[in-house]
Amino acid sequence: MTLRSLLAIAALLVGINTANAFPVGAPEGPYKDPGITDTEIVIGLFGPESGPLRNFGFDAMGAAQMWYDMINKTGGIWGRKIRLVIDDDRCDPTALNAVIRKLVTVDKVFLLNGGSCTAAVVAGQEYVTREKVPLIMLNAAGDGALFPPTRYVFGAFGGTQLTVGGTLVDFVAKELKAKKIAYLGSDDDFGAANLAAGKFMAKKHGVEFVAVERVPRNLVDLTAPMLRIRQANPDAVIITTYPQSATLAMQKVSEFQLAMPIVAAVQAVPNPASLVKTVGNLAAFKNFYYGSPLNDLTDGPRQKWVIDMYKRAFPDRKPTAFMAYGLPSAQAVTYALMLAGPNPTRESFVDAMSHLHFVTGVMAGPIEFGPDRRDGHNASIFIKFDGTKSTRMPGVYVNEFRGK
Amino acid sequence: MGLVAQAVASGIVTGAIYALIALSLVILYKSTGAVNFAGGDVVMTACYIALLVLVGFGLPYWLAALAAIAGLFVIGAGFDRLVIARIVRQRHAHNSLVALVIATIGLSDLLKGSVRLFGYTDNVQTLPPQFTGPPLFLGNVILLRQDVGIVGVTCVVMLLLYAFFRFTRLGKGLRATADNPRAAVLIGIPVQRMRMLVWAIACGLGAIAGLLVAPKILMTPDMGVIVILAFAAAVIGGFTNIPGVIVGGFMLGIIENLVGIFISTAAIAVAPFIVIMAVLLLRPQGLFGGNPTFRKV
Numbered sequence: 001m002t003l004r005s006l007l008a009i010a011a012l013l014v015g016i017n018t019a020n021a022f023p024v025g026a027p028e029g030p031y032k033d034p035g036i037t038d039t040e041i042v043i044g045l046f047g048p049e050s051g052p053l054r055n056f057g058f059d060a061m062g063a064a065q066m067w068y069d070m071i072n073k074t075g076g077i078w079g080r081k082i083r084l085v086i087d088d089d090r091c092d093p094t095a096l097n098a099v100i101r102k103l104v105t106v107d108k109v110f111l112l113n114g115g116s117c118t119a120a121v122v123a124g125q126e127y128v129t130r131e132k133v134p135l136i137m138l139n140a141a142g143d144g145a146l147f148p149p150t151r152y153v154f155g156a157f158g159g160t161q162l163t164v165g166g167t168l169v170d171f172v173a174k175e176l177k178a179k180k181i182a183y184l185g186s187d188d189d190f191g192a193a194n195l196a197a198g199k200f201m202a203k204k205h206g207v208e209f210v211a212v213e214r215v216p217r218n219l220v221d222l223t224a225p226m227l228r229i230r231q232a233n234p235d236a237v238i239i240t241t242y243p244q245s246a247t248l249a250m251q252k253v254s255e256f257q258l259a260m261p262i263v264a265a266v267q268a269v270p271n272p273a274s275l276v277k278t279v280g281n282l283a284a285f286k287n288f289y290y291g292s293p294l295n296d297l298t299d300g301p302r303q304k305w306v307i308d309m310y311k312r313a314f315p316d317r318k319p320t321a322f323m324a325y326g327l328p329s330a331q332a333v334t335y336a337l338m339l340a341g342p343n344p345t346r347e348s349f350v351d352a353m354s355h356l357h358f359v360t361g362v363m364a365g366p367i368e369f370g371p372d373r374r375d376g377h378n379a380s381i382f383i384k385f386d387g388t389k390s391t392r393m394p395g396v397y398v399n400e401f402r403g404k
Numbered sequence: 405m406g407l408v409a410q411a412v413a414s415g416i417v418t419g420a421i422y423a424l425i426a427l428s429l430v431i432l433y434k435s436t437g438a439v440n441f442a443g444g445d446v447v448m449t450a451c452y453i454a455l456l457v458l459v460g461f462g463l464p465y466w467l468a469a470l471a472a473i474a475g476l477f478v479i480g481a482g483f484d485r486l487v488i489a490r491i492v493r494q495r496h497a498h499n500s501l502v503a504l505v506i507a508t509i510g511l512s513d514l515l516k517g518s519v520r521l522f523g524y525t526d527n528v529q530t531l532p533p534q535f536t537g538p539p540l541f542l543g544n545v546i547l548l549r550q551d552v553g554i555v556g557v558t559c560v561v562m563l564l565l566y567a568f569f570r571f572t573r574l575g576k577g578l579r580a581t582a583d584n585p586r587a588a589v590l591i592g593i594p595v596q597r598m599r600m601l602v603w604a605i606a607c608g609l610g611a612i613a614g615l616l617v618a619p620k621i622l623m624t625p626d627m628g629v630i631v632i633l634a635f636a637a638a639v640i641g642g643f644t645n646i647p648g649v650i651v652g653g654f655m656l657g658i659i660e661n662l663v664g665i666f667i668s669t670a671a672i673a674v675a676p677f678i679v680i681m682a683v684l685l686l687r688p689q690g691l692f693g694g695n696p697t698f699r700k701v
Contacts, residue, residue, distance in 0.1 A: 223661050224664020227410060227665060278528055
């Protein structure tokens, strides 16, 4: 798919799925909100540019940046160029709060586009709500800031943790025909969300959870939970832990010679090749799958256009697996600015965001918001990985659980 | 039965790791009075040094292991010389304990920050297991050769350490320094040098633990949190009783697994702390510690 055709489809879908047709007119001040003039609109773009979690957001920020650059090169939005003020939140809640306060009060941005880590971005919700500044998350799952929905915060362009849990069970039930599932997840709110959606989808498909093991993040020996799972004799095992626990679990799969399918969430397998290396036994991957919110393998044909675009924008960088995650939020911002008309306010921008429905060209499903919906993406694809080769499984799997 | 036996066998392996790290903490505490909160990060740093030598420089494993142990030996000695010695020299002795703790926390942050510079921290890493081959079966119990190796090497290291402190002149000097530093000075033992040596040995011991555990628990810059469990093992065994600490480590590993099997996986994380509380309530000196001693102040 070329970029031109993608833009055309996206614009068409945005137009069709919104109550407003494109407004007409020309930019004309004075403007009610800061960060906007006749010639430019200022966006605060932030994410982890440093620190231990840099990998989650650095390339995603780059993807957003290249989208805004492309929009500027094609004339901007309503004749206005986008000017980015970029800052580093280190995925740290305190740092993120300082960054958004600085962007709003010192740099006087019109809106905020950022946040790659849920805990950090949730910490910023109270401030943006009080100041009525739109916050469009970059690539954080952001469950805590999206349920219940609040007016100014939009996110989950890669899906929430509900999406992760729900789509895993959808896949296991539909594709693997499993009737008895074992679940290994983390003992925090991520794990709780995965499990809640998973149980909902299991009920829908008539699937039973025969073992539910929730482990602390820093547990160094997964013998006990994996023995309990082995004893439950499930048709398939779902793993939604963080990478280290997932790797330890796969070591136990190898040690206990478990033969049932193992299906891991995207957060458990940030780098499949690295997982194989650390597990150290190819036999453990005989029946292994993992989910992805993207529409293809990271080097698959449907991702090629965004990889090529990124390489053109940043010739000296090698995109990581998280790169494409940063694109949809920038797309959403630009589409909503288009829809908000020639003289947007923060409020009209939020109204436009609330009606967005578009295809990104990189994610598994469409981005859909609504008056009472702030989580944008709700689908996953699944990939079979035998330890050396990744193969995309047919179909797109959807979570139907919308939270309490 | 097979389930319990497997849990106990795996618990012994994990316990050996706790015991070895706890040992590095305890010999330091016994000899210098310092509680090393950077003990876990010493383990972590050794792993990344070995990885750097192995992957970055493409050298064989034995050289990587040697570099890690030597590197941490030097870091330990250097830390004592540059930081601890200055703190100990301060006149206000009643503040020095706090200063020592802060210094080790500082070392922890320094080590964590430093390993991130080398670019291996983006993904979970590991070191190649040195004991490979098909698993061993004892009835229903599956034993990985690496696990057997971990327990074996841990036991050998403990025996060597015991022999060093018991039979060598240097070891006896270290014990004398730990028991009564003033008397040690009077009979001509260079106490400062001894303290530096203890820091070096403790860090070297941490490095050995790191090399053993890396294939088992995997490497991340945050793997140093394992030190909390080593502290737990030390408290259970008796913080100043070396054989007790070793038993405490093994006990902790087994208890964790049995709690996970019979109560809940979620209870594994709190089990060590419940055991610590019980030990402190019923036997404050630890299960194998001597009678508590009190000093007039």
